[in-house]
Amino acid sequence: MNGPVTASPPRRPVRDRVVDVAIFVLVIAFGLLTAIERGKEPLPEPSWLLQLDQAIGVLSCAALLLRRRRPVELAVVLVVVSAWSEFVAGALLVALFTVAVHRPPRVSGAVFALSVVSALAYVLLRPEPAVPPLMMFLFGLAIQGAAVGWGLFVHHRRHLVLSLRDRAARAETEAHLRALQAQHQAREAIAREIHDVLGHRLSLLSVHAGALEYHPGASPEDISRAAKVIRESAHQALQDLREVIGVLRAPVGELPGSGLADLRTLVAESRLAGMRVELAEELAGPAPGEAGHTAYRIVQEGLTNARKHAPRSAVRVRLSGAPGRGLEVEIRNPLPARAAAAPPARAGDARAVTGGQGLAGLAERVSLAGGGLEHGPTGEGDWRLAARLPWPP
Incomplete structure (x- = not known):
């Protein structure tokens, strides 16, 4: 017997995969440039500390694979690590941007506030000899704020597009319902006209035809008069029916009567x-x-x-x-x-x-x-x- 068939997970769009590869390449390039610059003017720290920082940077790049499934958790971890690691900065910017795009603004604001505290801690723990601490802090704050601001812009733009699409869909549905309602009202109006007109005419025909049926010995004059009324009523019923059917070709609201x-x-x-x-x-x-x-x-x-x-x-x-x-x-x-x-x-x-x-x-x-x-x-x-x-x- 065959086992139960399990549904395969949906494949990610090509656009998402291209974006992920591009971001990964950019973060790697950012880390390499940072390593080159740090090699020219090394900080007065042990060499093993620089190597550990670079290894953490590589791990942060690999952790970006989780940015779509757990963006907030990844961003918090990278923010905490960035309080000491310099090479995690590229991955941190990507994580802040992802949180701003995919989560509510209040969550993005909380993560950004935590990153500001982390940037201040980095300036205090690993100061640059040639750069004033305040300038270094403001520079990091500006870069992180730009990433979060860009993410919030994308977030609100996506919500705006979705709301416009939803509004257009609702407007189309409402227009369809209004058309159905107008059609139903037109049918009811036509039905009322047909009932009122033909009901009266046909009842006249029934009365005169019944009189002929129950009085077979009526005089020729009475028979002729009843036949004339039946003929005129039938002709008038046909004329009334033609007028009512004309509603189908007349503008809306113009009922003959x-x-x-x-x-x-x-x-x-x-x-x-x-x-x-x-x-x-x-x-x-x-x-x-x-x-x-x-x-x-x-x-x-x-x-x-x-x-x-x-x-x-x-x-x-x-x-x-x-x-x-x-x-x-x-x-x-x-x-x-x-x-x-x-x-x-x-x-x-x-x-x-x-x-x-x-x-x-x-x-x-x-x-x-x-x-x-x-x-x-x-x-x-x-x-x-x-x-x-x-x-x-």
């Missing part, structure tokens, strides 16, 4: 289908486009529901309103005997969206127009569908 000017035609069609409809209008003027279109759809849905659930009942339609006062629409018809009593529902309540797709879509339409919708049985034995819509002054 009827207004209060077409309300009398709607009532006349319902009367022609055998309904008893009473229309009362108490309007101070023509209602604005959105309010008028929504009021038309409310009346259309109310007549369709009355024709479907209470076909022989009298329907009372009342519209009233004025600029600044609002537009009120109310449709009433007697409840069928089988209807169960239930409290009125308002737009936004759970009950408002459980009575059918027509009322649910109507409640949403009224809510989008800034109004409120109520529907349900009344204490007088009627079914009431009422809405209040804004009418700007």
Whole structure:
């Protein structure tokens, strides 16, 4: 049997390996130059001490292989050793730079503060005869500060690039979500239009076709009149469907629709289908486009529901309103005997969206127009569908 397959560690990018080799070469070159300079003007110290310092420098160069996995630990060790060793300076600068790049600024600051103390200790332990201690300390402080500052610059630049990439990704996601939301809203608007328009027309067709089915002995004049109504309703339904489909090619927000000017035609069609409809209008003027279109759809849905659930009942339609006062629409018809009593529902309540797709879509339409919708049985034995819509002054 084959043993478990272990995942091989991910390979480091070529760029990282090139950088590591370049840094290693530079540190070796720095150590060689230091050794050459120290050979020209040796310090008044034993030769074995210089050799030990050089060996520590070689070990510090080899320890740079740990700079990516344990940068802070490596930097602390090199800082402590640099309090006495001169040849560890090149590796120390690389370690300080690495900590500043890969760790938070507070960690970099703590390591740098420790390196300042170490530089002061080096000046006191191994002073240069030809160089003033203060100048030597300031020179070392400047070199170490430059390494840490460069590392912090790279650190913040990388974080800035990552934040910009994240922001761009989030903006792209938000734009995609907004596009999906707009598409969903457009589909819902089209669905409402198709339901409102075709539901009314098809209910008229059903009424007249049913009359022909249940009265086969009707006079030729009645049959001709019913056939004419069926033909006209089918033609008008096709025209309405074409208008709604035109939304797909129209600019956003331009939905074709009827207004209060077409309300009398709607009532006349319902009367022609055998309904008893009473229309009362108490309007101070023509209602604005959105309010008028929504009021038309409310009346259309109310007549369709009355024709479907209470076909022989009298329907009372009342519209009233004025600029600044609002537009009120109310449709009433007697409840069928089988209807169960239930409290009125308002737009936004759970009950408002459980009575059918027509009322649910109507409640949403009224809510989008800034109004409120109520529907349900009344204490007088009627079914009431009422809405209040804004009418700007």
